[in-house]
Amino acid sequence: MNSTTEAVPALPDADRVPAHAEGRVPGRGKGKRGKGKPRQAKRSNPRAQQRQSFGSRLRRDKQMLLMMVPGIAFLLLFFYIPILGNVIAFQDYQPYLGIGDSLWVGWQNFVDLFDNPDFLRAFWNTLYLAAWQLVFLFPVPLVLALIVDSLVSTRVRRVFQSIAYLPHFLSWVLVIALFQQMLGGAGFINNSLRQFGLDPIPFMTNPDTFPVLVVAQMIWKDAGWAMIIFLAALASIDASLYEAAAADGAGRWRRMWHITLPGLRSVIVLLLILRIGDILSVGFEQFILQRDAIGAGAAEVLDTFTYYTGVVGGGWSSGAAAGLAKGVVSALLIYAANKLAHRFGEDGIFAKKVG
């Protein structure tokens, strides 16, 4: 799984696959010699070979294939069939008619969406918040990792890591609840302000500062956790490089610029791609939890629009159309970012963080 670039292009010539797999495990058929023909001959004509031994191959692997059944069933039921279910975005879907009988309307739902001011607002909010996250959220774990990496005492380091990783495991509901208790109208800070005779500050309900709040919550929850990967990458940089650079007269910042950052480059690129593929999700639960407090004007994003239009409002088809539009754009973004990474000579993604 190490070299990731090879995998995807290999997809089209699928007939090559079994022969290739066969060649990789010469030991596999050891116990069952029934089909032990010379491999060389087989390789020369993979297509024929595949047809010939499919049955015996099936028999040999049947237990392994059986083991895949639950997983495949899951993927079909909760992944691939729902993906096909996106056709309702092109229909005037009515629950009592079902997918089969609902009227086909083509692109009409999408056309309607782009005339819908609510959708456009959700769309712009999404882009706006995504930009905020990309600019202000992404660098934080990196900076934290650089600081932690520079700590002298392993004890301080361990204690800090234990604290910083914790919020990652709290649910968004809990995180929002904690933020409310701290910053909300009746929260700790505003209570204290009132006791000192000051005016409370509406941290949690002001639509104008909402992006700041969202990013702060994300940093609180996940910045510590995101540090892990950077720390691992930092630990793998050869320390003698630093000494050599210092001997050549490079100062602290020069060493960081010419050694540390290049050493982290591929990790940064990878995380950036993953972030971009995910960027239109901006943080769904966060928004659905705070939409009431902030108001739909600032807190409506594509995902919440989908939810409120489709599930709450019963506009199944327009909801699905919004969801599909978002999904397609995300897919294109992943693809583009990956291409860009290849252009810069990086591995790019594949399966590195799927999920």
Next chain:
Amino acid sequence: MAITQSAGRIRLGRKPKELNYNPKRPVWKERPSPLYQTIKTLVLVFFSASIIVPILLVVSTSLADKEQLAKAGGFVLWPERPTLEAYETIFNGPMVLNSLGVSAVVTIVGTVLALFVTITMAYATSRPVLFGRPVVLAVLFTLLFAPGLIPSFLMIKQLGLLDSLWSLILPGIFGAFNFVVMRSFFMNIPQELIESARIDGASDWTILWRIVMPLSKAVIAVVGLFYAVGFWNSFFNALLYINDHSKWPIQLLLRNFVVQGSGAADGLGISSVPPSQSIQMAVVVVALVPILMVYPFLQKHFTKGVLTGAVKG
């Protein structure tokens, strides 16, 4: 001077990573400026405090008695006379206990099923079988994308799982990330072990159960904990699929009671008592404690798990 220098050199040989910042720093390394040191300390202290203080505040307030709360104006950082009154109140009503039960059932059943599906799938794809690695990778690649909210909802509806606990369990029993972690661990198990068992006539199930799984206890524990935390924390599925109040998991209760702050008092069975600060906090703590309890176990292993999945792909 010469002594300091050589001491530095020796440490370089042993622990290169920490050398730069060791008090006995090597000659080539400049002292950090006081300004930089101060900024560093401030950042770390502020970040840690921002995590510890809210949690401490919530726990303390849930334990504080009325007098102290009234005097402090709603929040206390340390309960002077700790009392469990708030917890008695919420556990007297049916709602909190009920949703704790729902969450526990979903978490336990979900984790067991998820481990079964993930382990079998990961093992079956960890070695080339009928179709090989490219197919597995292609499938994994598709998992980067999401099927979308509405189609998933319609699927659950079609299966008749609305308002059933299965709707909270089934969508979560396979996580691509956990699968990748598990699979790359299985791929690193020496092939010889498996081959020799095969020659001795072991079936694939026997090999998985008797050889592979005992070797993978650590990774199974981590992945299991990840799943468990995921099931415990999941709230949106319940919002989507569950209408029946008696089937609310604790997170949904928390959302409706604390975050929305509406109509919950009677739901909790404590009618006519306005939800006071400490009762709200008690609900927060009830949702928080299980995570705090498993956190040490999680922390012991997760770094390894995450890095296996992240770096190896």
